[in-house]
Amino acid sequence: MPVPTFEELLGSAKVSAVHLEMRDGYMPSDPAFAAWKQGALTDPVGDDADFQNWLRWVSDATGRGVAIRRARVVSVPESDNIRFEHYVSDANVKAGENIRWLPRRRATGIPLPGNDFWVFDNELVLVLHFDGDGEPAPDWMELTRDESVLGLCTSAFEAVWERAVPHTQYQPTV
Template identity: 40%
Template sequence: MIAITDEQFGDLVAGFDDNFIHLETRDAYGTTVELPHMAKWAAGEHDDLEWLQDWCANLRRKRAAGKSMRRARIVSEPLSDYQRWSHSIAQPMVDAGEDIRWVPRRLVSSIAFPGNDFYVFDNRTVMFLIYAGSGLAAEKLVSTDPADVRLCLSAFEAAWKLAVPHRGYTPV
């Protein structure tokens, strides 16, 4: 595995050929981009979500080109404040072409998961997202090892079968 920069991550997201999948397993994150917006939400303030527009624009371009983008969020219920906020801002990404689904953690007890959240690009490159205990992003590691790819694809598809589409998921 090799460590990559945020810029290289951006290149992977912008440059995939056919599809990506993304599995999220934490109940809370603390990314420096998101924290101020979550704080506004917690205070009941309006957020125009302008900060999400670059991501959504990329999703729209990929969808227009026939690409597939799927995200499964494994969540504890009742949802953490972070996941409630995340649910509240997901619709623009869904509208832009990312299929976001929610999986109650109680349903995935018998699924073997990698130790970290991940993306798989084009069924051949895995990027593991390493987080500090605070939820802040600590590192991104990339692997093309076929065993890593198989593990991640298997875990994702098993969770996906149990997942509820964003429009149909009611936060508990």
């Protein structure tokens, strides 16, 4: 199945878009992450055009009634990258995302798929593939309507969501 751009996928969502993240590190090459690690990032949005676009897409989608939920399964103590993600997530929430955090120890017993994913309108799954360092793998986006994949991803997301802590209440330990 050909994969549209993420902007097109979110733009075509009618009711919901849910995202499950399970890695402790993403894109160490991200200049904003490097600036944050050096203490030089004082504005999470700043002049990051990609992040500004993301926030606009979220705002547009939620403005037309699409519920966007993101859940993160994280190791504790959190990695630098997860602490960075927490730092920038206030902007995501302000744009309309609902975000929750689940310490990995509390995820035991939840059947989880092997990859991060998005589910759009409970019918379409976007599987995300990363390399071992957290960079997007070649052909990193895979789209499927496979009912077994959809069922696993939907049930995994909802189980994580139920156990997870709302963003406003979650504080990294490090």
